[in-house]
Amino acid sequence: MSEAAAKALDAADSLARYRSRFALPEGTAYLKGNSLGAMPLPVDDTVRTILDQWRTRQVRAWNEGWYDLSRRLGAKVASLLGVEADEVIIGESTTIAWHKLCSAALEAQPGREEIVTDDLNFPSDLYALQGLARQRGARLKVVPSNGIALPPEGIASALTDESGVLALSHTAYRSAYVHDLETVQTLARRRGILTVWDLSHSFGVMPIPLREAHADMAAGCLYKYASGGPGAPAFLYVRRDLQDRLANPLQGWFGHAAPFEFEETYRPAEGIARFLTGTPPIVSLAAIEPGVDLLAEAGIEAIREKSMALTRYAVDQYDALPDAGELALATPRDPEQRGAHIAFTHPEAFALSRALIAEDIVVDFRAPDLLRMGFAPLTTRFHDVLRAMDRLASMLASGEHRSIQVDRPAVT
Ligand SMILES: Cc1ncc(COP(=O)(O)O)c(C=O)c1O
Known part of the structure; x- marks a missing residue:
């Protein structure tokens, strides 16, 4: 799906206005709401x-x-x-x-x-x-x-x-x-x-x-x-x-x-x-x-609806990859059986996670081989998901993540 189509989904999103009530830099695709939610401004x-x-x-x-x-x-x-x-x-x-x-x-x-x-x-x-x-x-x-x-x-x-x-x-x-x-x-x-x-x-x-x-x-x-x-x-x-x-x-x-x-x-x-x-x-x-x-204020029913749309959208992006290689979906396919994050296994999941984070696409790694993307419905945009999935695909194709040299930090 194109960036314009993702932005159209964001424009039609009734919860999109909540993002401005959190502290989030514009250039960051923050996909760690499943780990540490972004800071609400009134805090x-x-x-x-x-x-x-x-x-x-x-x-x-x-x-x-x-x-x-x-x-x-x-x-x-x-x-x-x-x-x-x-x-x-x-x-x-x-x-x-x-x-x-x-x-x-x-x-x-x-x-x-x-x-x-x-x-x-x-x-x-x-x-x-x-x-x-x-x-x-x-x-x-x-x-x-x-x-x-x-x-x-x-x-x-x-x-x-x-x-x-x-x-x-x-x-x-x-x-x-x-x-x-x-x-x-x-x-x-x-x-x-x-x-x-x-x-x-x-x-x-x-x-x-x-x-x-x-x-x-x-x-x-x-x-x-x-x-x-x-x-x-x-x-x-x-x-x-x-x-x-x-x-x-x-x-x-x-x-x-x-x-x-x-x-x-x-x-x-x-x-x-x-x-x-x-x-x-x-x-x-x-x-x-x-x-x-x-x-x-946003309402839990509306939140769940957007959450399912976000994870469905990510799975669609995965399914559309011409060659997923060793990247395997490690999440249920039925949205009713799925929470608000998406997980993939890949033997190079750690290097991929660090390469994405280096570009302000904030995801996480769970040993030994899991890459997770968490979509907090009040802060995640469809084009954040697209950006993460597109970069993940291009990194897998080019192998560029392999040149990233980072020691494993205490928190991954
Ligand atoms: C499912 C689950 N239970 C418990 C915890 C631990 O929570 P706490 O650090 O508040 O003890 C976590 C932390 O990520 C978690 O994901």
């Missing part, structure tokens, strides 16, 4: 407000908005998830939220010693589960996928009466495969298994049927498509009727029923607040709000 003011409060009100600011921030922002995230305001709270990183939920779920399932996950899950989640299995003397079963997808039947056949917890990434970080949450949740419920979903690659790019599926628990990253900023704390969801049945494995004063009574014995708060532990990072928490507000 400058939001963070400055917190610093001003610190400067002028010091500790008094805790009673002037800081203390309720975890819950207030949790309610905004809940509304985007379509669940109740008191079912979501924001506290620590995704890994810690995930750890807490999986641990609480396992403790609530005495006699069921098995945790089930799959090999599409994010390594940090797997590390947490491995640690949990070790600490609790539980068994971790990792269901193999075909590297891209794992249909519900594959999960069903792995579940037994010994399974206590099913812990999955809703959208896979490598292939972007989206689990059928409603079907999998039903399978688990029939066997009395509690589910924990990692929504990191789903939140902010698609409607998630937590309510429809009567889903048990979830955690999700806010620095990706929600543009919450580097290291933004994650959200944690627990269905209301489960909240008082579950115990936070990391007990601390922010999850106490009355933190400022300074009682010597832990008493869990009622409801979602019991899943907090220590003092939340207020500056980072505050930076989340503008991105979440922009998602709410």
Whole structure:
């Protein structure tokens, strides 16, 4: 497709106007919204407000908005998830939220010693589960996928009466495969298994049927498509009727029923607040709000529609390559089963990623051989996708990426 045709798609895009509300240099094709979302312009003011409060009100600011921030922002995230305001709270990183939920779920399932996950899950989640299995003397079963997808039947056949917890990434970080949450949740419920979903690659790019599926628990990253900023704390969801049945494995004063009574014995708060532990990072928490507000303003249905159009467009470009050589699509072809990024395998994926980044086409590399392009619908233009795909094709044809000499950085 020509550049003019891509620009025509951008001109017809009802979400195109949102791009100007983010800090993005014009010459950059930023395709890393799946990793660190671009900065919403109001973040400058939001963070400055917190610093001003610190400067002028010091500790008094805790009673002037800081203390309720975890819950207030949790309610905004809940509304985007379509669940109740008191079912979501924001506290620590995704890994810690995930750890807490999986641990609480396992403790609530005495006699069921098995945790089930799959090999599409994010390594940090797997590390947490491995640690949990070790600490609790539980068994971790990792269901193999075909590297891209794992249909519900594959999960069903792995579940037994010994399974206590099913812990999955809703959208896979490598292939972007989206689990059928409603079907999998039903399978688990029939066997009395509690589910924990990692929504990191789903939140902010698609409607998630937590309510429809009567889903048990979830955690999700806010620095990706929600543009919450580097290291933004994650959200944690627990269905209301489960909240008082579950115990936070990391007990601390922010999850106490009355933190400022300074009682010597832990008493869990009622409801979602019991899943907090220590003092939340207020500056980072505050930076989340503008991105979440922009998602709410644009509307999650419209966002998903554009997201599917963007990934479909990228796949069309791939299919139109006269010779893809060793570049293989590593993403489901059905847009309904696909999140908001596209992945390719190639033996030279690292060199290709660095060569593209050197031209301000910001993509990423996931070892050993994956090249990913993430399309945040509020900031990605169709002509950014075209530019990335065109340059990828011309690099593959010329081999020019092979002359790029870069040491592998810590973050790829
Ligand atoms: C699916 C998934 N889960 C968890 C994480 C880790 O999140 P955090 O750094 O907030 O612990 C990531 C990070 O990229 C991720 O992609």
